Amino acid sequence: MRRIGILTGGGDCPGLNAVIRAVVKTAVNEYEMEVFGIEDGYRGLVEKRIRPLREEDVSGILPKGGTILGTSNRDNPFKWLTYKDGKKVYEDYSDLAIKTIEYNELDCLITVGGDGTQAIAYKFFEKGVPVVGIPKTIDNDLSGTDITFGFDSALQVATTALDKLHSTAESHHRVMVMEVMGRFAGWIALYSGIAGGADVILIPEIPFNIKKVAEKIFQRLKSGKRFSLVVVAEGAREEGGEYVFRKKVEDPDMPIRLGGIGAKVADEIEELTGIETRVTILGHLQRGGSPSPFDR
Structure with a gap:
């Protein structure tokens, strides 16, 4: 060769x-x-x-x-x-x-x-x-592979963002929802959520009940915690619900472009709890920039 x-x-x-x-x-x-x-x-x-x-x-x-x-x-x-x-x-x-x-x-x-x-x-x-x-994939979802390069770098971006949202959420007594990438796998949401101390983590593998999410936030409020952090993967969906997508695209394998679940979750949380809720969508920030030492 x-x-x-x-x-x-x-x-x-x-x-x-x-x-x-x-x-x-x-x-x-x-x-x-x-x-x-x-x-x-x-x-x-x-x-x-x-x-x-x-x-x-x-x-x-x-x-x-x-x-x-x-x-x-x-x-x-x-x-x-x-x-x-x-x-x-x-x-x-x-x-x-x-x-x-x-x-x-x-x-x-x-x-x-x-x-x-x-x-x-x-x-x-x-x-x-x-x-x-x-x-290679930031989603870390390749069968037979424990970890893919790109994941660690994306994870660092998401965790850093959640750390920053923590301080502003606490200052304004808000619920902060952070939407991260992950169509069918919630590794970025799960790892960054745990590392950043999220109160609720929503991933594609487990459909969620928005009322239970609201209950969690109420529990924190009763215990004196006047803010909450929610991390949601773009492919997460409610029980019995469909994917939330921005638009349809010409792709025979994946004809929809996911996006918007963060805003949907934020709106529903605010409606159910009455607590001001904001959403941050990291998007392609997770793909850009210099690789972490692990990914080199």
């Missing part, structure tokens, strides 16, 4: 550049291999956008967030969006991607990504492409 390709897929997170750097330095210095970077995830593989990565190309990127290769969470070579007669059609472009691999004489494809990226990588493996998957 002398030539390997690497791509970053899905949402970005702190630590991607550290992985790219580690792959290049190890492959070049220890195994005398050539490394090629594929731009913008699987889109670059289909569109033949690939370039050599040398040591000088990865110099200085260790503490930087994002990915020097670019990424995409919408492109699936096995379900490629095309237009025919003005209509949207999904076609299988995986053979075009494989031709890019063969043309560049890549002996192995390294895919850095989460569940979506690795599911696609497995399909390429089934078609005979040697693949090495590196687990």
Whole structure:
């Protein structure tokens, strides 16, 4: 094996550049291999956008967030969006991607990504492409992996934010609701909530009853605690309820863009308790910035 390709897929997170750097330095210095970077995830593989990565190309990127290769969470070579007669059609472009691999004489494809990226990588493996998957997701929800890089950095952002909300909630005697990422897994909400002393933590895995949330806040009020902190994952939902989403999107795997559960919970808490309630949505702050030492 002398030539390997690497791509970053899905949402970005702190630590991607550290992985790219580690792959290049190890492959070049220890195994005398050539490394090629594929731009913008699987889109670059289909569109033949690939370039050599040398040591000088990865110099200085260790503490930087994002990915020097670019990424995409919408492109699936096995379900490629095309237009025919003005209509949207999904076609299988995986053979075009494989031709890019063969043309560049890549002996192995390294895919850095989460569940979506690795599911696609497995399909390429089934078609005979040697693949090495590196687990990346701030959600920490990859099966068979105890912890994924990106999670620790996102956790630090969320915990720091909750610490700051604690002081303003206490000063104004309010309920503060913090919405964090996590479509189907509540690891960020759970870990940051525990670390930051949240009074209520709502996660996708356990549907919640808003009346019980209000009861918890009333209990704190009776004990002299005039403020409360609530952490809610974006994929959390009420018992028997549906996902709260901002808009529908053209994605065959996840046709909705989640968001808004924090505001919904805040409104319902204020209505049930009469206590002024505010919401903070961390959003993409959890994906940006320098990686933590663990994620490097």
